[in-house]
Amino acid sequence: MTAALSILELGGLNVLLALSVYATFKVGQFSLAQVGFWSIGAYGTGILTSLYGLPLLPAVLLCGLGSAVIGLLLGYPCLRIRGIYLALATVAFSEVVRVFFHNFKFQVERDGKLVGPDASLGFRGIEVLTAWPQILCAVLILIFVFAWIERSRLGLSANAVREDETAAACAGVNVVAIKVGMFAFGAFIAGMGGGLYSTYVSFVNSDNFGFHLALLSIFYVSVGGTERFYGPVIGALLLTALPELLRITGDFRMIVYGVIVLALMLLFPRGVADELRLRVGSLFRRARPAARSGPNDY
């Protein structure tokens, strides 16, 4: 039971990471920077709560806002680059952040013990403040926000930017504001999620936030689906639970895991959620009553 719960808790945290990547995918940006924001949130919240005794909520919100500001600063110059170049620029950002925390030593004495980030030895003894209720709240709020965005005209504009920036601009969409805004929103989610992560696991090390996690974050979204918000949610939960369910395969676990992920990508190239939605949708896509005007009249 506790094992199942902790898988769900980790899954919930990964949903936050996946949604932050999704926010950038939504406007057609392939960003690997979310891990950088995630670790800023993790270290920041750890320091604010364990060293300065701030409660969890303000600490997490502050780190989210801090990440969003950095996201704005990074997002604006990144407007001009796309595709593989954007991926490179954002992975470079994540590496800069990782190396910074690898050397970041900032310790304060608390109750006769030194606490705080100890460079390459990591940040030990973060007060555990997060469990499933906090994670569930964050996930539900974000799902609500994304569902709201996708139903509103804002989501329509964001999708238009992803599909074709030039056509979107000519349709009156403010492309710069939408792209930078969504990038900063993604950074906000990652900063917040990182904060929940560090106060959940109580120990973070810069090596946890390397290229591997960046790849996983992209995996969640591309396996789940990139077009609707439930795609990354399903992807993150699926890929978090899968390695645990595969424990019965013993030593072959990661091999089977890799094969299953490959198979999912081949069977559902748009992601599990979107592919199912479209296939089910096309079953119901009957033609409406015949057109009453247009060139077919003649």
Added chain:
Amino acid sequence: MLRITNLSKSFGGLQALSGLSLSVGAGEIFGLIGPNGSGKTTTINVLTGIYLASGGNFSMGGHELTDAKPEVIARAGMVRTFQNLRLFSSHSVMDNVRTGQSILCKSMLSRFSAFATKEELELRREADALIERFGLWDRRDWPAGVLSYGEKKRLEMARALAMRPKVLLLDEPAAGMNAVELEWLMKVIREIGASGVSVVLVEHHMKLIMNVCDNIAVLNFGAKIAEGAPVAISCDPEVITAYLGKSH
């Protein structure tokens, strides 16, 4: 309505447009023709802010728009279609039409609300009417990407009209259309002009141009070589030379 003064655009050493001056009145249907590479699409790209003009200026209804961004120009009411179709292909037909309508939202509420406001319902009715008018009613919920070429062309026009333009720039709307569709297109363009919207029509299809345009300008190598009523243009010796070459 639309006034272009001495507009030029160069790409490095290539002068794509040089000193183009035009004026299009309200509700006027203005044809822009010329051989391939004569600068017709470049004109539209400069007018919609996709390219920055290298010189000269243009204004719409007295509103200076020369260095404005594409979205500002679109909001001011200058709207275009694309020669090589640029639809939002995973959007449904309805959502394609709705996308441009966001500029019409007067209240912030309808722009950000997830639930349909009164204004939003009004806009959806308008979109429905356009979809019906362009013969896409039975395709209303289909992703734009699966439509046929002719349907996509019509959807582009519907999307542009949904923005209630003052000036509509049509970049080769007749390309790939059959005779029946062409007849229909002429009727629609005339209707648009009659409703007070100025239309700039870039087209190779002479029957369409000669039939619907009030005035025509002919471009060659980025410069205007003739301007006038359709009948006068079709007899202009310089135009005939540009199109057919000189006889020896």
